Amino acid sequence: MTDENQYITPLSDLGDVVEAWNDLVLFADAEGTVMAVEGTPLDYIPDSGATGIPFWKALTLKADSLQEALKRFPSGHIHEISCCKGRSFLLRLIPVSRHIAPQGGFVVVATDNRPMEEFYETYEERLEDNITAWSDSITLFNALFDTAKDATFLIDENGVILTVNPAGKEQHGSPDGSLVGEDFIPLFAKRSQAPAREAMRTLRSREVWTKTVAAVDGQGDIFPAEATLRRIQFSDYGLFQLILHDLSTHEELKEDLRHKKAEVEKMNIALKQVIKSVEEERQELRENLSNQVKKQMLPALDRIAKENVPEIREGYRTVIEDQLADLAGSNGTETDAALLRLSPRELEVCQLIQLGRSGKEIAELLSMSFETVQTHRKNIRKKLGLRGKNTSLFAYLRQKPSLS
Secondary structure, eight states, X not given: OOOHHHHHGGGGGGHHHHHTOOSEEEEEOTTOBEEEEESOOOTTSTTTTOOSSXXXXXXXXXXXXXXXXXXXXXXXXXXXXXXXXXXXXXXXXXXXXXXXXXXOOEEEEESOSTTHHHHHHHHHHHTHHHHHHHHHHHHHHHHHHHHOSSEEEEEETTSBEEEEOHHHHXXXXXXXXXXXXXBXXXXXXXXXXHHHHHHHHXXXXXXXXXXXXXXXXXXXXXXXXXXXXXXXXXXXXXXXXXXXXXXXXXXXXXXXXHHHHHTTSOOOHHHHHHHHHHHXXXXXXXXXXXXXXXXXXXXXXXXXXXXXXXXXXXXXXHHHHHHHHHXXXXXXXXXXXXXXXXXXXXXXXXXXXXXXXXXXXXXXXXXXXXXHHHHHHHHHHHHTTOTTSSOOHHHHHHTSOOOO
């Protein structure tokens, strides 16, 4: 227990501030025992002006220990306390810095909050050096935070995003609004949400959780990422730092390497069958077209050349036009100009999507990972101008002529 005189003496120079308060101020030691009282006790709480008892008992707070009192009534907040006879008061708990009281302690104020600004001004003057150092630390942190190339988020203990760096805004921001104030879980695809939430729940101070996950960008597209979650514990609260490193380029490089190795190996049987079927359809189309030209176009052209009557020649010309129109209407093969911008691998993915293949089937047919297929889908949607639209890639390609 701290001696009363030792505790009060370092606070004596705050007398001018205390006298300005028309309320009750309790000075408690590090264990919460009231050592001195200033101001007028609350007439509806008999022990509010007593010393030698814990402040939570003096003010009839619903707590049985200092730890419980600090948990129920955190410092830095104003709490409205309802008590007997319908009366109430505003409670503030202010930890006393060891710069002022070496043994520590608390200033407990039962009052309105008007004089509080004067107290903080005096308090800040005593801690000017510390405040300056803290400000410099914040400036350095902001510089590192804003220039980080990976998407970086600060998240509170409830999973709410407090701030996000420019890289995060560019990668995950949506046209509808800011990420600040939103739950962090939608940054992950469904299959990665449970591990991320569990990591936040179990992670301890200074521990780091790293995992390859499926993340979601601002357009709703899924991409592979390396997630790093770190817990930062302060004196009375904690924060989390989340970094999402985009692995799309890395996965593309790995896929390109696997593809080059796979080119010298035997083609997948299912893919061979698809190619064979497509080639047979093409050959059949060529033969049908050739037969129609031989049977209908060439005889008509021959007759036009031999016919002297203009009306008859015009009739033959009409027949040829009709036949050409029929051929163009049923066998047209014009390819959308946007599709010409796709790489050969992306065009293969489009062909299989147009045939109704699922992402898992495409991955097996092309000997690549599911995450790589998703990366190709993301790049294809971007090149075709579909990002941010509700149109599915399958529906878009089904409206186009066959790519096979």
